[in-house]
Amino acid sequence: MSQGLFKKIVAKTNEYERTPIPASELKGxxxxxxxxxxxxxxxxxxxxxxxxxxxxxxAGDLVLGLLLGNLLAVLSWGLITAPIATAKRMTLYYQLERxxxxxxxxxxxxxxxxxxxxLAGSMIAVSATAVGIPFNLxxxxxxxWLPRTPGWIVTVLLMGAVITLVAIQGYNQxxxxxxxxxxxxxLIFVAAGIVGLAxxxxxxxxxxxxxxxxxxxxxxxxxxxxxFTIWHIIFFxxxxxxxxxxxxxxxxILRYAKSxxxxxxxxxxxxxxxxxxxxxxxxxxxxxxxxNTGSQEFAPGQIAYQTLGIAGAVCVIIAGWTTANPTIYRAxxxxxxxxxxxxxxKITAIVGGITSLAACFPALVMKLLDxxxxxxxxxxxxxxxxxxDFYFAEKMGFRSEGALSSKSDFSWPALLxxxxxxxxxxxxxxxxxxEIFFLGLPGWxxxxxxxxxxxxxxxxxxxxxxx
Amino acid sequence: xxxxxxxxSLIGLMLTIVPPVLFFLGQIEIDSMKLWMGIGMLAWxxxxxxxxxxQQEDRRPETEEK
Numbered sequence: 001m002s003q004g005l006f007k008k009i010v011a012k013t014n015e016y017e018r019t020p021i022p023a024s025e026l027k028g029x030x031x032x033x034x035x036x037x038x039x040x041x042x043x044x045x046x047x048x049x050x051x052x053x054x055x056x057x058x059a060g061d062l063v064l065g066l067l068l069g070n071l072l073a074v075l076s077w078g079l080i081t082a083p084i085a086t087a088k089r090m091t092l093y094y095q096l097e098r099x100x101x102x103x104x105x106x107x108x109x110x111x112x113x114x115x116x117x118x119l120a121g122s123m124i125a126v127s128a129t130a131v132g133i134p135f136n137l138x139x140x141x142x143x144x145w146l147p148r149t150p151g152w153i154v155t156v157l158l159m160g161a162v163i164t165l166v167a168i169q170g171y172n173q174x175x176x177x178x179x180x181x182x183x184x185x186x187l188i189f190v191a192a193g194i195v196g197l198a199x200x201x202x203x204x205x206x207x208x209x210x211x212x213x214x215x216x217x218x219x220x221x222x223x224x225x226x227x228f229t230i231w232h233i234i235f236f237x238x239x240x241x242x243x244x245x246x247x248x249x250x251x252x253i254l255r256y257a258k259s260x261x262x263x264x265x266x267x268x269x270x271x272x273x274x275x276x277x278x279x280x281x282x283x284x285x286x287x288x289x290x291x292n293t294g295s296q297e298f299a300p301g302q303i304a305y306q307t308l309g310i311a312g313a314v315c316v317i318i319a320g321w322t323t324a325n326p327t328i329y330r331a332x333x334x335x336x337x338x339x340x341x342x343x344x345x346k347i348t349a350i351v352g353g354i355t356s357l358a359a360c361f362p363a364l365v366m367k368l369l370d371x372x373x374x375x376x377x378x379x380x381x382x383x384x385x386x387x388x389d390f391y392f393a394e395k396m397g398f399r400s401e402g403a404l405s406s407k408s409d410f411s412w413p414a415l416l417x418x419x420x421x422x423x424x425x426x427x428x429x430x431x432x433x434x435e436i437f438f439l440g441l442p443g444w445x446x447x448x449x450x451x452x453x454x455x456x457x458x459x460x461x462x463x464x465x466x467x
Numbered sequence: 468x469x470x471x472x473x474x475x476s477l478i479g480l481m482l483t484i485v486p487p488v489l490f491f492l493g494q495i496e497i498d499s500m501k502l503w504m505g506i507g508m509l510a511w512x513x514x515x516x517x518x519x520x521x522q523q524e525d526r527r528p529e530t531e532e533k
Contacts, residue, residue, distance in 0.1 A: 176516070179519060180512075180519045181511075181512075183480065184511045184515070187484050191487040194490075195487045195497075198490055198491040199497075308501065309504060310508070311501070311507070311508045312504075314508060
């Protein structure tokens with residue numbers, strides 16, 4: 001269902017790229033429920049749950065933090081993204097072009113494509129940790145930034161080449177395969193939780209609480225890792241998809257919704273993938289740590305294989321691959337916006353090459369939490385710009401969709417809002433030491449404020465006689 | 468034929484989740500559990516592709532006619 005809808009959206013991109021979606025193409029809540037359920041149970045889940053364990057979060061902080069953070073994410077989709085998506089019914093790119101101009105959108109596309117490449121790269125690396133098992137490949141450790149062995153580089157590059165070749169062939173077959181494997185993968189996560197708990201000696205509700213608090217999420221970070229509090233969990237769960245909700249990437253998907261309430265359909269996916277799957281993969285990692293005391297190795301494939309056997313390892317390969325493939329495809333689409341005359345296969349090959357090179361560096365996996373936060377942060381200001389343009393243009397006295405209304409390819413308010421917000425966030429990080437997970441919230445308000453102020457200066461509403 | 472495929476897929480999913488529950492209850496050993504889960508994976512992979520995507524393709528013309 002998920003890939004089906006995405007495929008349809010991608011296929012129809014040319015048709016409705018610059019026009020609102022007609023009523024006959026609108027979808028009900030069920031379509032979005034299935035789509036989001038598939039999308040949020042992916043390869044990243046095998047990394048994020050274990051990293052929470054490595055960062056020494058406590059059990060209570062994790063559960064409460066995930067419940068609250070995911071709720072805030074659902075509300076962001078439902079109350080911020082969906083109302084604008086169903087009112088305008090345009091893609092993010094076209095909406096942004098009308099506000100910021102083609103020149104600014106080109107830069108946005110470039111940043112977006114690069115981020116997609118790195119995300120896909122991390123997923124190739126995750127798959128490689130399972131593919132390397134039969135070859136006794138030396139696995140990366142938590143503090144690794146560079147590849148440990150030539151074998152790792154060869155494995156990752158070969159996998160990258162295969163995934164790129166498949167991506168060049170098109171999106172269809174992988175989308176069908178991902179669609180088929182989604183229910184099985186969700187059950188594998190549930191199975192991982194059950195088996196992991198049994199291996200940790202849980203036999204009753206009482207022992208569940210004590211094992212959770214004292215063994216799995218015991219509040220002690222692994223060597224070299226910072227300690228996570230409930231605030232880290234809340235903000236990470238809320239903002240790990242920041243680019244999609246308050247960053248407005250999902251305008252492109254939710255513009256197909258019959259009603260703005262479809263934005264809330266994400267709750268199923270978020271609580272399956274970002275609650276059940278994160279907890280289950282965390283339990284798996286705790287089992288691994290117990291069996292390999294003092295080990296710094298961090299290899300999701302190996303971890304799943306030890307507890308679940310071949311099914312676990314295959315699940316890691318499929319999860320990583322089916323996440324990497326559409327991500328390479330999306331990166332290709334973003335780059336094609338900048339270089340429309342270059343053939344699609346060449347763009348995909350270039351994207352695949354960058355992705356494969358990125359995948360050689362285990363840092364992308366070990367620092368996935370920071371990378372995901374950075375990815376959202378870089379794209380978020382443009383979402384804030386769309387929000388401010390939609391809600392405040394008339395009320396605050398400036399012309400909406402500045403680039404379109406001034407027939408320009410370039411708009412200062414959007415660009416300044418984007419750049420100055422990132423400078424502000426960088427300042428908070430460097431000067432005050434605010435961690436990257438917490439920068440999105442103040443950054444969003446700053447982006448809205450800068451856009452409104454500069455728009456009032458650049459595009460003031462002129463009073464007409466009739467008015 | 469389709470009903471047989473669906474039954475095969477259901478068996479695949481059952482073999483993915485029931486052995487872990489039995490292991491949790493102390494009814495089977497971990498190696499048996501891993502083996503059954505592997506068989507479940509194969510059962511799902513060889514049956515599900517023939518009805519899950521087909522079902523969507525079958526549905527598509529209906530929605531287009533409307």
